Amino acid sequence: MAPVPADQLETPTPATAPVRNAGKAAIAKFSRHRLFTSPGAVAGLVWLVAMVAASLTAPLWLPYKTEDQDFTAVLSGPTGAHWLGTDELGRDILSRIFAAAAGTLGTSMLTVIVGVGLGTILAMLAAGAGERTEGVISRVTEVMMSLPGTVIILAVIGAVGTNIPVVMAILGILMSAGIYRVILGQAKSLQSQLYVDAAKVDGASPLRISLRHVLPGLANTIVVQAALIFAVGMLIQAGLAFIGFGPPIPQPSWGGMIQGASQHVYDAPWMMVPTGAVLALTVLSANAIGNALGKAPNAAAPHLPSAAARRQRAKAVAAIAAAPVPTAKDGALVRETAKGTLSVRNLSVGVDNGVRLVTDVSFDVEQGTVLGLVGESGCGKTMTALSLLGLLPSGVSITGGQILWNGRNLAATTDKDMESVRGREIALISQEPMRALDPMFTVGYQLTATIRRLRGMGNAEARKEALSLLEKVGIVDAARILKTYPHQISGGMAQRVAIALALSGQPRLLVADEPTTALDVTVQAEILSLLRALVKDTGMSVVMVTHDLGVVADICDQVAVMYAGQVVENGRTAAILDSPRHPYTLALLAADPHANHANDMPERLATIQGQVPQPKDWPTGCRFAARCQFAGSACLEPVPLLPSGAAEGLVRCVKADQLAVEGMDWLATDIPASRLLEVTSKQTLLTEKDMA
Template sequence: MSINDADHVVTVPAVHRRRLPAFLRSPGGVFGAGWLVLVIVLSFTAGFWRPYGINEQDLANRFALPGADHWLGTDEMGRDLLSRILTAGAQPLLTSALTVLVAFGLGIPMALLAAEHGPRFERWFSRLSEILLALPGMIILLAVIGAVGVRLNIVMTVLGVMISAAVYRVMLGVAKSVRQRLYVDAARVNGLGSLRVNVKYVVPGMATVMAVQAAQLFGIAILIQSGLAFMGFGPPSPQPSWGGMIGDASQQVYNAPWLMVPTGVVLALTVVAANALADAIAGQVAGERPVARRRRRKATRGGAEAREGETFAADTVPADQVPADTVPADRAPVLDVRDLTVAVDDGPATVTDVSFSLRAGRVLGLVGESGCGKTMTARALIGLLPDGVAVSGGSIGWQGRDLAALPEDGLRAIRGREIAMISQEPMVALDPMFSVAYQLTVPIRRFRGVGRGEARRIAAELLNQVGIVDAEGVLRSYPHQLSGGMAQRVAIALALTGRPKLLIADEPTTALDVTVQAEILSLLRALVRDTGLSVLIVSHDLGVVADICDDIAVMYAGQVVESGAAAAVLDDPRMPYTMALLAANPHVPEGQPVPERLACIPGTVPPPADWPAGCRFADRCRFAAPECSAPIPLFSAHESGSVRCVRVDEIDRTHLTWEAESLGAEEAADTGVSS
């Protein structure tokens, strides 16, 4: 299998043998799993091999020590301890498993619902869990025994209900963490419903923690059941039980101390084995994955020739293969955002009155510092806002529909099919548990209604379209086997599975080096040119924006402060904030002298709760004046552009630049504009 990037091609040998799970390669994991398997097998098959009946008495050998006839000795009635111990093991193992099943059957769905729906569900589930945790467990179990008798299935089911509160509290945090991962958002963008997202992505992401908790709770359930049997609330005599046998042995501790040892050791080892297995699984989570042995790599034959003068596959797609429905019919805006406001529930707005439009076949860049609302605006377009955050005003026009007013079902029909998203950090956006082939073919089959074989063929074509030469090799790979640039290409191919008309790219080149970044930008340009795709790019890198964008909207503190054609905004900025961003840009144009130091913008972006009523940039702006304290609308500037600044004419007339003002107030005074 070969994995290639535009700047290198390496061969990674395919591994066909299956390796043991990591937790089974540690001594604790081997002991825990081995002992539990041994006890389970011997207990459930005891009826076929045990040497004596469980009630068969040999009164001549009462209190016998281990020997050839009785490997573990006999009890006070001459009954064989080995036969009774292993026969008694089936019931605690089964009922303890029932307890774990009930606890997880209640706790996991509660955690998933609370993580998905936020405070609306979490408030009620948390109060319920607090009530269950506050109840005295042993007293409740004794009360149940008093009501229904020693019916262990019912008693252990009640115990599972009580333990479900602890499972919910632990798994809620895990579920929230998994739902924040980019590959879960990618699944939602691809149109998966809530149930399928939870089953395919969230629950597998929680699987290791679930295994750890299940192993621990299994041991706890065995101890609780044995404790009940020790107190006389176990199976009736003469039916054996571990707790009952320990209770009987405790009455003979002075006459026959050995009697307590076999049953006690088996019980203790079973509980220790469950906890050792849990520790081994937990250690697998905390530690790094084992690194595969490095093998000698050989360059793919012809790789150098293929790279020379390389053109992306998207550049060479025949015109007759371009989907007809992606070619724009006119130049009217395909996306028209008007006065968009996004706010936290019972909290401040994070985006206010944002307006911009995007035409078919063009690229719009949202620019600004971190915390200016760029990503929040982009995610609001397809309803992927974090829990507790929602669109509270404005409209999102998309082909005659207002996306801001659509319910979740309506948005799900649009995600992936009409609007797709590329998240930053491609290695996180791809699910590490599934191969590239699986992650591409599943949405292809859902969006295009094709079979498995046809979906794989389309997946290979998409990989070729995004510049991957060895498509079949990459399809067999897992995300951790890909380089950063390769993973980003796969993420772009994943976004194209539904043939969208709009692609939202949130910092698509942040995690990539400069060379691969240029290749990804070239790929996006080729896709726009050849398919008529519209792209909305979120970035803080003005070099990226200048390279690919046709239009720019500069955002600051949740507002658009300047917008227009990219050339006009970058060559002739009118807003002081835009000037400051350009002055702080480390990219120096060819032929221009390198400054001794870059200009910087003092202060930081204010949080939403501290936004002033007037210009939100005034506290950091060297051109601020008293009139900046009043609310400021957008003024016309550039061609089809606008700027949010009351001093735009003065600043333009005096040809002030941010660099000039950064030299000091005294030199700025010579320009004729007060600071």
């Protein structure tokens, strides 16, 4: 049995370590919560927690009773005996502020519970129970919103007296109508999600669907609304007390104290300061918390990076710009980048402060050629493609390497500068054409607006160009399509329009992320032949992300096969499809029914056991080893990308030559014991059996 390399041996750890690590991870995750990344929200939270704690424990520590009068210090400013001064009756302001705090905070919370609770229940009911119920609830809430809230509150006070909890609960009922309107749209959108349909098919009751599938999706909006209503409740309560509808005298209230202070604004201006400041700070704190929570991923456009992500990216960009230019390493192709050639060098992409998703990826795309990025789901194709456009999702950034394009390193380009590249030099077409089209506007409006913005044309000229672009992408009745809305055209037509949109800035490179996956087979063929014709006619290049080897064979000049965030093999398409040098490419071809000739179609198609490992589980050696039929002890070491011997191809496999010489096939059976190498996650244990 071969020895296990030292760097892959697990260090024995005490039994308590996992618990401690889990605790640390939980604390780290908690501290990254958006609430704690906003200084304003942290300060607000600290203030609110301190206020609640101080008000709840007030009877234990307050220096004076609220009604104690000190006639030797009437209307005094801050003194040793009265830290925040006294009022016109010599009562201690500090004691009165905190004695009033519990009531003010508690009854404001009551408004939140009634308002947000009722609004949420009504919205979930309306979203789940069909149009009639929604219609009834909506009409009722419209009536509630049309009622004069102040008059109703004053009428309630007239009827029940200044019973603050009752008044604040009624205020909550009045506010619930507005909250219902805010939450309804989101609840309806959640009700139309596929997983909700699946739950219905599984026979889940409407109540269970609402609680299990809809309510969690509303959590963010509910919390934000609660924070804002809490602030509004406090202000309204203070306002009522100011005009004399607060708790009965001598019971203190913040509004009543401000009203008292307003009588002495000239002779004792200080008196206004402590209560006013505490009220303002408490309201600001609730708003700051609401604002921070409102910046949740589902509250913002998901494709736009957050400020924190942008800061992180700016840091990464600066580090990449300062790094020395990589040279030919381990045989990797390094050529002078000609104009119109894209050269990606040692590109790495990772989650900010987290795992790496793509490592050390290199490839070239020459002008007028198509490169296919191929591999199973989760191999990092999309992350690589989106890096080219600076469109990585929020929280994911380029961590190293270069993207050389027209004399610039796009990996070290700021977000602002990327704006002049996107659309004009490099454009994107995505898997789902409807993502590129706004359902609110006609195709013509969207195309002309984009052409005017990217090419600086006038309206009439842009309209002509839009027509010509639609004709270029094979749309026969272009004039009619210009007037249609996206939902009025088919998927294939929408993809043609999306391609026309991508072409409106006359880009030299098109990044196509599985552009045919969502289309049916005949339309797929049409779109592929359209792309082929566009490459030929315009001389632009294409980076085509796909998991379909048929698409690769059909359109790609070069192919880069990706596995677990790495390129494992690249080179000319014909060379790679004819004589693959990496076992993963071999396996993909063996598993593809179209890659096998009808005559020698095996009885059983090959499979690749297991799954692509998660980025956190990548082993230090060959990442494919755990699934590979040919793995051996040498595969436990990191494997560089080396010339494959076929044209300019590169391969990341220590056994590539042996496989090529011996002409070994990927077997359609389970991995034979004679070829088995057990590679467990993280820790790689070699149990080689009968390996030569």
